[in-house]
Amino acid sequence: MTFRIFSGAFVAFLLFACAAFAQGTDPKPLFNQLADANFNAAEKLVAEIAATGNPRVVPALNAFSEGDLYFRKSDKAVFAAKAAGSQLELIDPVTGESAGQVAKSAVTKIKVNNNLRRAIRAALGGLTLMSPDRGARLSAADAILRAPSAEALELVEAALVKETDGEVKARMEEARAVSLLSSDRSVDEKRAAIETIAGLGASGLGVLNSVSGTIDPGLKPDLDAAIASIQNEQQLWNLAQNVWYGMSLGSVLLLAAIGLAITFGVMGIINMAHGEMVMLGAYSTFMVQQVIRENAPGLFDWSLAIALPVAFLVTGAVGFVIERGVIRFLYGRPLETLLATWGVSLILQQAIRTIFGPTNQEVGNPSWMSGSFPLGGMTITYNRMWIIVFSLTIFFALLFVMKKTAYGLNMRAVTQNRRMASSMGIRTPWVDALTFALGSGIAGIAGVALSQIDNVSPNLGQSYIIDSFMVVVFGGVGNLWGTLVGALSLGILNKFLEPSVGAVLGKILVLVLIILFIQKRPRGLFALKGRAVEA
Amino acid sequence: MSFKAKLGGALLAAALSTTAFHGAFAADDTIKIGVLHSLSGTMAISETTLKDAMLMLVEEQNKKGGVLGKKLEAVVVDPASDWPLFAEKARQLISQDKVAAVFGCWTSSSRKSVLPVFEELNSILFYPVQYEGEESSRNIFYTGAAPNQQAIPAVDYLAETEGVERWVLAGTDYVYPQTTNKILKAYLMSKGVAEEDIMINYTPFGHSDWQTIVSDIKKFGSAGKKTAVVSTINGDANVPFYKELGNQGIKAEDIPVVAFSVGEEELAGLDTAPLVGHLAAWNYFQSVDAPVNAEFIKTWHAYTKNDKRVTNDPMEAAYIGFNAWVKAVEAAGTTETDAVLDSIIGVSVPNLSGGTSTVMPNHHITKPVLIGEIQADGQFEVVQETAAVVGDEWSDYLPDSKDLISDWRKPMECGNFNVATGKCGGKGS
Numbered sequence: 001m002t003f004r005i006f007s008g009a010f011v012a013f014l015l016f017a018c019a020a021f022a023q024g025t026d027p028k029p030l031f032n033q034l035a036d037a038n039f040n041a042a043e044k045l046v047a048e049i050a051a052t053g054n055p056r057v058v059p060a061l062n063a064f065s066e067g068d069l070y071f072r073k074s075d076k077a078v079f080a081a082k083a084a085g086s087q088l089e090l091i092d093p094v095t096g097e098s099a100g101q102v103a104k105s106a107v108t109k110i111k112v113n114n115n116l117r118r119a120i121r122a123a124l125g126g127l128t129l130m131s132p133d134r135g136a137r138l139s140a141a142d143a144i145l146r147a148p149s150a151e152a153l154e155l156v157e158a159a160l161v162k163e164t165d166g167e168v169k170a171r172m173e174e175a176r177a178v179s180l181l182s183s184d185r186s187v188d189e190k191r192a193a194i195e196t197i198a199g200l201g202a203s204g205l206g207v208l209n210s211v212s213g214t215i216d217p218g219l220k221p222d223l224d225a226a227i228a229s230i231q232n233e234q235q236l237w238n239l240a241q242n243v244w245y246g247m248s249l250g251s252v253l254l255l256a257a258i259g260l261a262i263t264f265g266v267m268g269i270i271n272m273a274h275g276e277m278v279m280l281g282a283y284s285t286f287m288v289q290q291v292i293r294e295n296a297p298g299l300f301d302w303s304l305a306i307a308l309p310v311a312f313l314v315t316g317a318v319g320f321v322i323e324r325g326v327i328r329f330l331y332g333r334p335l336e337t338l339l340a341t342w343g344v345s346l347i348l349q350q351a352i353r354t355i356f357g358p359t360n361q362e363v364g365n366p367s368w369m370s371g372s373f374p375l376g377g378m379t380i381t382y383n384r385m386w387i388i389v390f391s392l393t394i395f396f397a398l399l400f401v402m403k404k405t406a407y408g409l410n411m412r413a414v415t416q417n418r419r420m421a422s423s424m425g426i427r428t429p430w431v432d433a434l435t436f437a438l439g440s441g442i443a444g445i446a447g448v449a450l451s452q453i454d455n456v457s458p459n460l461g462q463s464y465i466i467d468s469f470m471v472v473v474f475g476g477v478g479n480l481w482g483t484l485v486g487a488l489s490l491g492i493l494n495k496f497l498e499p500s501v502g503a504v505l506g507k508i509l510v511l512v513l514i515i516l517f518i519q520k521r522p523r524g525l526f527a528l529k530g531r532a533v534e535a
Numbered sequence: 536m537s538f539k540a541k542l543g544g545a546l547l548a549a550a551l552s553t554t555a556f557h558g559a560f561a562a563d564d565t566i567k568i569g570v571l572h573s574l575s576g577t578m579a580i581s582e583t584t585l586k587d588a589m590l591m592l593v594e595e596q597n598k599k600g601g602v603l604g605k606k607l608e609a610v611v612v613d614p615a616s617d618w619p620l621f622a623e624k625a626r627q628l629i630s631q632d633k634v635a636a637v638f639g640c641w642t643s644s645s646r647k648s649v650l651p652v653f654e655e656l657n658s659i660l661f662y663p664v665q666y667e668g669e670e671s672s673r674n675i676f677y678t679g680a681a682p683n684q685q686a687i688p689a690v691d692y693l694a695e696t697e698g699v700e701r702w703v704l705a706g707t708d709y710v711y712p713q714t715t716n717k718i719l720k721a722y723l724m725s726k727g728v729a730e731e732d733i734m735i736n737y738t739p740f741g742h743s744d745w746q747t748i749v750s751d752i753k754k755f756g757s758a759g760k761k762t763a764v765v766s767t768i769n770g771d772a773n774v775p776f777y778k779e780l781g782n783q784g785i786k787a788e789d790i791p792v793v794a795f796s797v798g799e800e801e802l803a804g805l806d807t808a809p810l811v812g813h814l815a816a817w818n819y820f821q822s823v824d825a826p827v828n829a830e831f832i833k834t835w836h837a838y839t840k841n842d843k844r845v846t847n848d849p850m851e852a853a854y855i856g857f858n859a860w861v862k863a864v865e866a867a868g869t870t871e872t873d874a875v876l877d878s879i880i881g882v883s884v885p886n887l888s889g890g891t892s893t894v895m896p897n898h899h900i901t902k903p904v905l906i907g908e909i910q911a912d913g914q915f916e917v918v919q920e921t922a923a924v925v926g927d928e929w930s931d932y933l934p935d936s937k938d939l940i941s942d943w944r945k946p947m948e949c950g951n952f953n954v955a956t957g958k959c960g961g962k963g964s
Binding site: 066111114115117118146202203205206207208211241245249252349350353358359360362364371379381382383384454456457459462495498502504507 | 783787805
């Protein structure tokens with residue numbers, strides 16, 4: 001409420017100031033008052049600074065919302081500042097000129113909280129609506145869209161007259177509509193505004209709901225109709241969104257399970273250390289990013305691409321050693337294999353904990369993995385989208401290796417009938433080792449992708465091991481397609497259950513359904529047929 | 536030959552007996568304390584830091600000459616994030632190693648598991664983590680925050696400063712979030728918040744796919760009222776939660792999230808630039824501007840030989856608990872449990888935010904509540920600080936505990952005294 005009142009005051013000031021800019025007050029003393037202001041006083045000062053209408057205060061206000069505004073302890077003069085080595089370079093808030101460098105201890109940061117940031121954003125929105133920079137005008141319109149007020153209306157309308165860019169104009173029209181709703185304009189104008197907002201979809205819902213208690217009774221039917229139409233549309237999009245979320249969860253399951261589909265599915269090794277291969281892949285990504293951060297920060301966006309082969313080689317090599325060192329002595333003894341690989345998994349976890357410490361490591365998201373874009377009524381995040389693409393790519397590449405290459409043929413021959421393959425001159429121990437290394441390497445690649453959405457900690461692998469076995473068993477042991485279908489159907493089932501029964505119960509229900517399913521079809525969705533099964 | 540062997544044997548025996556004697560002598564000269572934190576398993580991520588902090592405090596105390604003229608000796612055991620193992624290790628520390636007091640536990644499950652052991656063997660546990668309250672034991676000191684020292688002030692801040700009217704209570708599915716959310720719901724409804732303006736959501740431990748829940752929060756927030764999320768999400772699940780918030784573009788200015796389990800340590804694995812402005816409520820932040828804190832951070836960096844290691848709230852709670860114990864032992868002149876239990880009540884020690892914390896008769900302590908906003912460098916900036924608050928073990932907002940109080944001083948010596956019936960005994964009875 002107070003926000004509206006003061007923003008009203010500042011806009012009135014601003015209009016006045018625009019008309020007679022020459023008389024505009026000097027913003028500099030206002031900035032200096034910030035040194036002693038508490039949050040409420042600072043909010044009022046921001047409004048007054050904006051009300052001077054001086055466009056040169058924009059960078060300083062931006063700095064304030066970023067927390068880069070300081071005051072000098074000696075004379076309480078306020079400056080924007082940026083880091084210059086271990087010191088701070090002070091910048092005059094109005095002229096933008098440098099005022100020399102000082103030690104960090106010589107200045108105090110002026111604190112900013114969410115309310116203040118909101119106020120600054122609104123103030124900046126008013127100041128930059130007419131900016132020559134297209135991006136600035138667009139974000140100014142966005143700022144008003146997010147914090148609509150009747151007072152911003154005239155500013156937007158003035159800016160609209162001059163606006164030529166199509167996209168900015170459309171955004172300003174929307175900003176005008178949301179501001180108009182809370183103003184005292186005529187019913188007809190408001191009716192048109194409601195129509196515009198109805199076209200905004202989900203983001204318009206909040207605005208419409210917020211005025212539903214105070215609006216003109218004559219407009220109430222229009223408003224309710226608009227709200228209902230958005231909600232109806234949302235329901236359809238919800239369905240699409242659930243499918244998308246399900247595919248996304250499915251792709252994560254697929255990534256986690258696909259290496260296991262080889263070591264457990266094809267080779268029949270109950271590999272409890274599979275999760276730790278995923279974890280090693282994630283730590284390889286961390287190491288690669290560390291090296292890049294220190295030596296070539298410009299390459300950061302490529303860090304994942306570089307991490308892929310590194311993770312594959314590292315985990316593949318570890319897998320090779322495990323197979324040669326432990327598992328090859330235990331073929332045909334599943335219980336011992338289970339215990340031995342479980343031991344290996346504990347050793348690997350503790351080794352990582354000793355080397356890197358027990359806390360999470362920060363794996364950054366390259367810019368193309370961050371953020372989201374709207375698609376109709378749903379929001380699609382880039383990281384999830386790329387993970388879906390990535391997991392499918394790995395799946396088909398693996399399928400190609402298994403089905404179309406000589407190595408894949410050897411591998412299938414050995415797992416189906418070891419003695420006959422051996423008689424044909426295939427070096428079976430070598431094939432075993434390479435296959436296990438391949439499965440481990442793929443798990444490592446999965447770790448690269450999972451490091452983008454999950455914690456990189458020594459426990460990373462544990463959270464995936466059960467899900468991985470679940471997917472492979474459900475899909476059908478030994479069948480890659482089964483793993484794909486199994487992962488996607490479990491993901492989608494989970495995401496359709498989650499909104500209605502909650503995440504906890506949803507997970508339990510999925511497990512119960514799988515148990516029932518396995519009772520009915522012990523070999524999973526796609527059971528292998530033929531003599532190989534009996535061997 | 537045989538003579539030489541005999542001589543050698545005699546010498547060896549003599550050497551052994553001196554070391555044995557020396558060993559016994561040395562043991563008499565030290566006071567042992569137990570450190571009961573998981574160093575492996577899921578909780579190692581949080582608890583290892585506390586183990587390090589305890590070892591540092593012991594080392595610092597020994598530099599100052601120890602306690603009662605004796606050196607302190609820390610006995611570290613690893614209960615491996617396994618709740619029943621906590622009880623076993625606690626028993627081992629008390630009966631076998633004869634420790635004077637134990638500092639440890641993180642989850643409420645582990646505390647509940649060791650509680651009967653401490654009561655049976657009459658030893659002392661200092662528990663350094665924020666918890667859900669609804670408990671008071673003669674043998675346990677709760678130096679972390681009770682709900683009224685963390686959750687309720689945080690909700691008040693959001694309601695008053697940010698004008699929040701609609702609440703999402705999101706938590707991990709176990710006892711701390713469930714109880715805290717029960718208290719918060721009762722509190723919010725007592726403040727006139729309608730039931731449909733409160734959404735409660737639970738997720739399993741280590742939940743990593745937050746897409747549905749974050750988009751539900753977004754939808755819940757589009758009802759035209761200012762909305763905030765109160766998060767009791769625990770441990771590892773926080774990183775993917777915050778990543779999803781950042782990616783779906785939910786800014787703190789639109790829907791702020793206030794967390795009770797996210798501190799400097801948890802943020803260390805995250806790029807915090809998209810999270811600036813989200814909040815946390817604690818009794819301590821590393822960024823607190825106080826000389827005692829600067830000194831503590833310096834010692835910590837020197838001890839860990841890593842100037843990037845962060846400090847956090849449970850470390851402060853461990854610091855307060857340890858110093859209170861040292862002071863109480865010195866006042867009592869002995870490490871004997873009953874004497875220390877008597878002398879510790881009323882003991883005041885400096886906390887790291889520049890004030891003092893006092894051990895109250897209900898075995899909780901006084902401390903200020905700090906609300907901080909996440910900054911781009913992974914630290915918090917304090918936006919509000921209250922005066923020191925007394926930890927309230929039995930919540931005033933739950934019907935079956937509002938009449939209970941706890942006072943371990945003589946002659947009452949009761950952990951659940953019912954002021955309505957005037958009797959000491961079972962919850963609500």
